[in-house]
Amino acid sequence: MSKSDYKHSTSKTNSDIKDLWQTPVEVYEFLNARFSFVCDVAASDHNHLHLNYLTESYNSLINGWSHLKGGYVFCNPPYSKILPWVKKAKEASDQGVGTVMLLPVDTSVEWFKTLKNTASEICFITGGRISFVRSDTKKKVNGNNKGSLYAVFNPRSFGECKVSCVDRDEIFSTYEKIKDSIPDKTLNAVWPKEVNSIFNLIESAKSLPAVLQLKVKQSINKMIIDRFPHDQMVIATQNLVDRMEAKA
Template sequence: MRYGSVCSGIEAASKAWEPIGWKPAWFSEIEPFPSAVLAQHWPEVSNLGDMTKIADAVRAGDVEAPDVLVGGTPCQAFSIAGLREGLSDDRGQLTLSYVELANAIDAKRRERGETEAIIVWENVPGVLSSKDNAFGCFLAGLAGESSELQPAGGKWTHAGCVSGPERVIAWRVLDAQFFGVAQQRRRVFVVASARKGFDPAEILFEQDVGSGSTEANNVGVERRSSTVDNCTLYRFRRTDSYIDDGVSSTLSARDYKDRRELVVMADNRVRTLTPLEYERLQGFPDGHTLIQYGEKLADDAPRYKAIGNSMAVPVMRWIGERIAAALPAEKLSGDYGGSKTPPDQRDLWRTPPALFASLNDEFCFQLDAAAAPHNALCRKFITADQNTLETLWADYLNVPGYVWLNPPYSDITPFVKKASAESRNQIGTVMLVPADTSVGWFREAIETASEVRFITAGRLAFINPVTGKPVSGNNKGSMLIIWHPYPRTHCHFATVERDELMTFGAKLLARREAA
């Protein structure tokens, strides 16, 4: 599963979902210090910045349409601290931009024949009672209704579910103190999706009372973790007093100005909590925000603010684990699980003609080793019925020579083995595959291949096998694995820009058309 994160902050979602194997496709954060934290911990992930521009980029295919969209749009517009300006506040309008982005992602995924995304959203409970019915507007946007939804009984309850033309939506208020951290932090979480067979209510509502992670199910159950040894947490109350119940008050972004959370040490000395203790109260690893910021280590103030603005990691992990458990296991015959295209179409996507033309100018391909009569890129080709894995390629070309191979992505490994074997017969192969270095076939390929070229600065728009039209927004980048028809010394790694390849290929095609 790959997810896009908006209002990313210091990425509680990423720390929560790393253990279940989910990967970030992109982040969206504009604040300087959280952006620096993202760059420190996830340097390979793009930070797209302004979230209001992402929907158009997704529609254009310049930004990946991921499996999951997660984020907590600014809560100030919905909270008492934000004067309850609601959707009239610019920050509240980001909530509507979030809906627009969710719709753009689903539209692109449908265009590519993929299942719709799963939406995860977090906010303060105050959103349920804002004077402008902001939550009803948000629900209506996600559900696809033309007018805002109204709560039964005059106010939104702390848990519920609605269904509309676009999506099914469930919401629930969860408190972090019942998920393993010593912080009283109540937040409303929304899970929504248009996927068939996926029920958001099953994610947020447990059926087996007594085994879940809810407040009602955990009364009397000690699940909290201390912040430091030999200390007692005192929680601030509205009466300007403190209570010793082992739980801190809710951490907030304003704490860098007014830290009222206290810890009484064993020798009765009173002090404020440290940024390290704030990280622990949110479930982050120690030192997550202690980064090089400018020419020195980050000051405490931006750390307090970023941690207070974030989500509780254990709550997000619980939600992610329940989503993962609810998804059907997809059985693949190979070790590449990146495609959500229907199985009958998954292996039929065609190579962009301009890309092939550019590479053909370099390698002079004699054979398309995995093709059909209607989409073969060379005069000589091997069909599925002929089984390229069992066919001698030397019967189709003059040796030494090169073969073009865009293999079925559902099972790449045997094609890697085939290309490796044919290279010993002075037959070179240029293979177009997903840019995934974590899979077994990549490790096997670089043991015998001469070169790996990563196609950078954009993703390829493959040709839809049904419509015959290019479809942008490919979920992964691409790379070329090259076996030369002569002995190798090592595997060389290089990059080539997508637009450079495509522009050169388009010129070649235009010249051919004009001839």
């Protein structure tokens, strides 16, 4: 086993989905209630938990997520190679973007040493292991061979990394308390500041039905990810809104 990263040395999972596990919604919403995520930066079309998500085709390890200004992103990275994701989270933090990472517990490896030296907070999930969700069947699978932790990269935090614990039962009981008040993500997504900034420039966009406003913001976000110039994004968004109004 490499000492620089966590490997699936004892995993019996099919190799094509080893890195495509979905975070249990209870864990995600427990964290989202605190951090109000603006993006899921290590996701796929099948396992994302936020309407705003980056897939393998975007390649977060090359392009990063520092452009997602104004909030925290969620990151449950491929566990086959964690160290580059930790370094990318630190890079984003240095540029003002917070990251919360869900990771396995292994204090003996290189990525954990880097995590301890760069994150602002590490919280170990105690009292049991997390059962992740298979991306192909959407079913939780028991038998996780390691515990879990979440790490916070707070761009406004300085000093030593804070270490704490949270009981797994507390996570799940919190979810039960808040689940009925969780907004419909299709209507109440939290978007990066730049998405809302461009959307608000198009006055007529605000009068569109909620479902069309969502499509407009998704379009803006895609242009931001593709690094369109600001003026082009404004023009393209205005044209999109005009077409939607014409069809209404």
